[in-house]
Amino acid sequence: MDQIITRFPPSPTGYLHVGGARTALFNWLYARNQGGKFILRIEDTDTERSTKESVDAILSSLEWLEIDWDEGPFFQSQRFDIYKEYIQKLVDSGHAYYCTCSPEDIEAMRKKAMESGGKPKYDGTCREKNMKTTKNAAIRFKVPLSGTTVLPDIIKGNIVFQNTELDDFIIARSDGTPTYNLAVAIDDMTMNINTVIRGDDHVNNTPKQILIYKALKHELPRYGHVPMVLGSDRTRLSKRHGAMSVTEYRDMGYLPDAVINYLVRLGWSHGDQEFFTRDELIQKFNIENIGRSAGVFDVNKLMALNANHIQTAEPRKITPRLMPFLTQKNCHPEQTDDLEAIIKTLNQRSKTLIEMADGALFYFKEPVEYDEKAAQKFLSTEFLDILVPLVERIEKLTDFSEKNLENPFKEVMDITGVKFGKIAQPVRVALTGGTVSPGIFEMIAALGKKKTVSRLRQAESYIKNRVKS
RNA sequence: GGUCCCUUCGUCUAGUGGUUAGGACGCUGGCCUCUCACGCCGGUAACACGGGUUCGAAUCCCGUAGGGAUCACCA
Numbered sequence: 001m002d003q004i005i006t007r008f009p010p011s012p013t014g015y016l017h018v019g020g021a022r023t024a025l026f027n028w029l030y031a032r033n034q035g036g037k038f039i040l041r042i043e044d045t046d047t048e049r050s051t052k053e054s055v056d057a058i059l060s061s062l063e064w065l066e067i068d069w070d071e072g073p074f075f076q077s078q079r080f081d082i083y084k085e086y087i088q089k090l091v092d093s094g095h096a097y098y099c100t101c102s103p104e105d106i107e108a109m110r111k112k113a114m115e116s117g118g119k120p121k122y123d124g125t126c127r128e129k130n131m132k133t134t135k136n137a138a139i140r141f142k143v144p145l146s147g148t149t150v151l152p153d154i155i156k157g158n159i160v161f162q163n164t165e166l167d168d169f170i171i172a173r174s175d176g177t178p179t180y181n182l183a184v185a186i187d188d189m190t191m192n193i194n195t196v197i198r199g200d201d202h203v204n205n206t207p208k209q210i211l212i213y214k215a216l217k218h219e220l221p222r223y224g225h226v227p228m229v230l231g232s233d234r235t236r237l238s239k240r241h242g243a244m245s246v247t248e249y250r251d252m253g254y255l256p257d258a259v260i261n262y263l264v265r266l267g268w269s270h271g272d273q274e275f276f277t278r279d280e281l282i283q284k285f286n287i288e289n290i291g292r293s294a295g296v297f298d299v300n301k302l303m304a305l306n307a308n309h310i311q312t313a314e315p316r317k318i319t320p321r322l323m324p325f326l327t328q329k330n331c332h333p334e335q336t337d338d339l340e341a342i343i344k345t346l347n348q349r350s351k352t353l354i355e356m357a358d359g360a361l362f363y364f365k366e367p368v369e370y371d372e373k374a375a376q377k378f379l380s381t382e383f384l385d386i387l388v389p390l391v392e393r394i395e396k397l398t399d400f401s402e403k404n405l406e407n408p409f410k411e412v413m414d415i416t417g418v419k420f421g422k423i424a425q426p427v428r429v430a431l432t433g434g435t436v437s438p439g440i441f442e443m444i445a446a447l448g449k450k451k452t453v454s455r456l457r458q459a460e461s462y463i464k465n466r467v468k469s
Numbered sequence: 470g471g472u473c474c475c476u477u478c479g480u481c482u483a484g485u486g487g488u489u490a491g492g493a494c495g496c497u498g499g500c501c502u503c504u505c506a507c508g509c510c511g512g513u514a515a516c517a518c519g520g521g522u523u524c525g526a527a528u529c530c531c532g533u534a535g536g537g538a539u540c541a542c543c544a
Contacts, residue, residue: 011544046543103542119471120540138542156474165472165540173542180544203473204539227475227537234536262481265493269482272492291482293475294537301481301494311507349506359505424503436505 004036006195008062008069009184011043012054015245016061018297019199019229019237022263026197026226028067029264029285039191040072045183047077061246065256066278074191076183083178086186086216087139087171095215096171098137099126121167139172141182141211149207154224155290156200161207169208181205185212193221197287200225224287226267227294237297249302253325253352255313258306265305266295275308307351315343318353325357331364341446345438362432363447368455370462371434378426378435379463386412386423387430387463391456394449402445409440430459 006027010020031038040062044050059073076083090096101109101122110120127142144163151159171182178186188196188209203225213220231241243249249259261276268290270276276284310318319339326333333339342363343356350356362368370379393408413420424440431452437443444452 043544049543159473170542179542200474201538230537266481272483274493296480298480298494304494421503428504440503
């Protein structure tokens with residue numbers, strides 16, 4: 001086959017939600033896997049509902065996900081001339097006709113049909129009138145009165161539609177603008193799209209598009225309809241199920257690689273593998289393993305995957321993504337802070353970047369603010385006997401590596417006979433203010449000598465002051 | 470309601486005629502341990518139902534039920 005050309009055609013009427021992101025992802029991955037092209041197209045023929053803000057939101061979401069496109073974004077609103085040309089062709093060849101029925105007429109028609117138990121479809125009043133160019137008339141596609149239209153779906157298999165089930169749908173509104181089915185078909189055709197992967201809420205539209213292709217004697221693209229993403233109650237995903245917008249996940253501290261991993265895995269599989277890097281996804285993605293049934297969006301699993309990606313990502317890749325969250329918490333690391341070392345102490349214990357930022361705060365906060373209960377319990381006068389000799393030794397260290405840091409502790413343990421378990425917790429409180437933190441040695445190494453010593457000194461005077469008062 | 474699609478643990482899924490039906494998330498018992506975690510070992514739990522076809526069905530066929538999508542001069 002020729003080079004694979006796929007596309008993602010969002011309509012700019014809102015943010016990019018996770019379902020849409022998954023569709024984009026499938027198309028993008030398939031194109032990348034096949035060495036093909038991925039085209040971005042903005043479907044803004046509905047000038048009423050389309051907004052510039054939505055376009056920007058969608059674009060930035062895709063960028064955040066690191067889904068890049070080879071061509072576009074194309075805007076349907078700038079291609080009206082092309083649609084006009086094809087609409088005219090359709091009229092000229094007798095595949096479409098002008099219709100002067102008003103929306104009110106149609107509404108009445110529907111009502112009547114419903115009442116008599118019939119199907120609410122256009123009755124064909126203008127179908128054989130053969131009107132010439134008519135002002136303020138919509139244009140309808142002339143659907144065959146009999147026969148079937150087959151959609152050879154590469155995911156679901158052949159789907160057969162009776163043409164009698166379709167009505168003469170409008171391809172151009174009375175103001176001359178094209179409608180969705182027309183614009184999609186013409187765009188896919190003229191952009192040489194040969195593989196269309198989209199949500200299965202489009203299945204019922206597809207025969208209309210196929211009919212347009214056939215009327216224009218154009219070869220069909222391959223269609224693949226992927227099952228939808230559902231909410232926890234198995235209905236279409238909506239706000240009441242929780243966050244939908246991909247930017248919300250960005251803001252909640254998810255890594256784009258984790259979101260991608262989760263979304264692809266929801267509806268596609270590669271044996272038992274759960275964790276995929278972006279490159280693995282590109283390498284292994286295929287259409288054969290896309291599932292046929294709808295899937296429920298599960299934030300828990302997304303978070304588990306996010307934790308895995310945080311664990312395995314290189315700390316230097318995490319740094320820029322963590323920064324905004326630190327800033328948000330009014331925390332501004334200095335040049336001297338070793339962020340990568342800090343991240344290494346946190347990446348095994350953070351499910352999101354927000355958690356990581358929270359866990360990192362103590363590294364930067366000077367002086368240490370003690371949790372009252374923790375200080376009460378651990379920063380006692382007995383601890384002074386351990387603390388003083390410990391600081392002295394730590395101060396003298398030149399090699400501040402994690403391994404070498406164990407020595408001062410060992411020495412103090414030898415002198416005092418106190419077990420490590422009794423030393424670690426007070427030290428932890430002295431250094432972090434609380435009782436929860438990364439391991440003592442890795443934490444001290446990441447904190448650095450200067451902060452470590454000053455914090456231990458701070459604890460020393462804190463204890464002494466407390467004794468006095 | 471018409472049309473179309475779907476149906477393996479609570480959830481995501483592996484499975485393509487013969488498996489003790491596997492993995493992951495969740496929940497849970499234990500181990501590890503300087504706190505919290507990570508990790509490791511174990512447990513929990515599924516083939517919607519009914520008929521066929523077959524020596525043998527989660528796997529093939531037909532029904533039933535349930536769920537979803539869609540029926541615009543929206544996309």
